[in-house]
Amino acid sequence: MNILLIGSGGREHALARAIQASPLCTRLVTAPGNPGTAQHGTNAAIDVADHAAVIELCRREAIDFVVVGPEAPLVAGIVDALSAAGIRAFGPSRAAAQLEGSKAFTKELAREFGIPTAGFARFTDAAAAKRYVRQEGAPIVVKADGLAAGKGVVVAATVEEAEAAVEAMLGGSLGEAGAEVVIEECLVGEEASFFALCDGGHAVPLGTAQDHKRAFDGDQGPNTGGMGAYSPAPVLTPALEAEVMETIIRPTLDGMRERGTPFTGILYAGLMITAEGPKLIEYNVRLGDPEAQVILPRMRTDILAAMVAAADGVLDEVEISWSDFAALTVVMAAKGYPGAVEKGSAIRGVEDANRRDLVTVFHAGTALRGEELVANGGRVLAVTALAPTIAEAQAKAYEAVRAIDWPAGFYRTDIGRRAVEHSG
Structure with missing residues (x-):
């Protein structure tokens, strides 16, 4: 093909x-x-x-x-x-992709079909939204309804911070994406990502991962598209994975089909593992980035064959198998990210890093200037390693990162910390 x-x-x-x-x-x-x-x-x-x-x-x-x-x-x-x-x-x-394109759409679906998620309310009027924030108190989460390139979610520690987020979003800071806001209760627990391959009627699990959203070590600094990830997610035990399929993924597929908009593709559930069990934070309708860089290298099943089966509606014939190894990826980003960055800085040593056993350097925001590799975006490289444990994958990935000579870049030094603590 x-x-x-x-x-x-x-x-x-x-x-x-x-x-x-x-x-x-x-x-x-x-x-x-x-x-x-x-x-x-x-x-x-x-x-x-x-x-x-x-x-x-x-x-x-x-x-x-x-x-x-x-x-x-x-x-x-x-x-x-x-x-x-x-x-x-x-x-x-397009109709099914609203699961990512509109947070309000997903929240209403969850309410209608009994999918566990945070309590919420929707607003297009700033005064009403701020009244709701004051009534509910903080911490509280303010989300732009539409796609906002990772900039549409504010986890507000204070009422004032939440009100400022409402004012900014409904005031036009995110354009059309912020024409409506969803205000949610702040769930407490550990976040994890769960992926499922879907053909409209069937779903098969497509791996788990955890990523690091904050720019700097210790989960400090601004939110980003993701500074690193690892797979599998230790917090998602086999029993919890089965619960996610039963209480979140299957009701979503059933609900979408019942509404006449069956979902085919990759359903990416952002989850909070709370004391009451897993709850849906939000859906994406594709593989994550950088989660793809740790899930795909662990797959033994032919991903193309599985995608074709999903598109053809015969996913019940597919079984996904996995390597026993864990994967961990470290994102190297341009200084200034997630704010404004300078493009064009030279990157050396990628070939050396790639030559290491079970290491792959994935390109994100790169370009060629003649024969020279240069930075061409915010997140520039994702250095992925496979190993028997997450701790070993972490050591291997950072060894490869240190082989790359890029003074204009930065990276977190603690990717995988939670997983290593779990296994310890």
């Missing part, structure tokens, strides 16, 4: 590596891709928001199957456009 992969980040490099390894893959094109995805096929420099351009590329390259990496094209209806053009694609329809 000729495959088109849409996206340009570390998740897409991890997907490109896994897809190219499939016996089903004849040729892989990634649009727009990055220097990492180019190692596994060819890149096509098109605007993936232009659905007509994507369809034209599929026809020109005789593409048999499209895999969509990031959320924005899914929420914008790329799968619907491809399907209408007779092109097979993996991912949810």
Whole structure:
């Protein structure tokens, strides 16, 4: 099969590596891709928001199957456009992608179908929202309803902080994404990520992970898209995984089907493991980044074959198998991230890091300037290691990170701390 992969980040490099390894893959094109995805096929420099351009590329390259990496094209209806053009694609329809595209949509679904989640209220009026905040007290969580590139959630420690978040979001700081806010109770527990592959009617678990959102060691500093991750998540025991499938994933699939918008693709449940059991924080409708960089290297099952089965509605024939090894990834980001960053700084030593046993350096925000690798974004590299334990994977990943010479970058030095404490 000729495959088109849409996206340009570390998740897409991890997907490109896994897809190219499939016996089903004849040729892989990634649009727009990055220097990492180019190692596994060819890149096509098109605007993936232009659905007509994507369809034209599929026809020109005789593409048999499209895999969509990031959320924005899914929420914008790329799968619907491809399907209408007779092109097979993996991912949810625009209607089903509302599970990520609208936090209010997901909260209402959870309420309707009895899915455990935080108590909430929705607002488009700032005065009413602030009255609710004062009534509920802090800590409290304020979320922009729409996609906000990781900037739409404020966990407010004080009423004043929550009111400021309401004022900013409803005042237009996030554009259309903040036209409505969802205000939630602040759940207490340990966060974890649970992934499920879905075909509209069936779901199979697709691994667990925990990531580190804050920019600096000790979970300090601003929230980011993720500074590192590890898999599996020790907090999600087999019994808890079964509970998540039973109380969260399956009711979601049933509810979406009942509403006439069946969900096909990867359902990524952000969870809080509370004293009352697992509760849904939010859904994403694709693999996480950097979670993909630790889940895909652990998969023994052919991911492309599993995606094709999901798209064809025959996921009940698929069984996912895993390596016994753990994986840990450390994100190297440009100084200043998640704020403004300078592009173009030179990166050396990636080949040396990649040569190490069971280490892969995934490209996220990189570019080539002639033969030289340079930074081209906020999160730039994800250095992933596999080992029998998370502690060993942690040591191996950091050894590889230290082999990379990039003075303009920074990274956290404590990725995997919680997991190592669990195992200790």
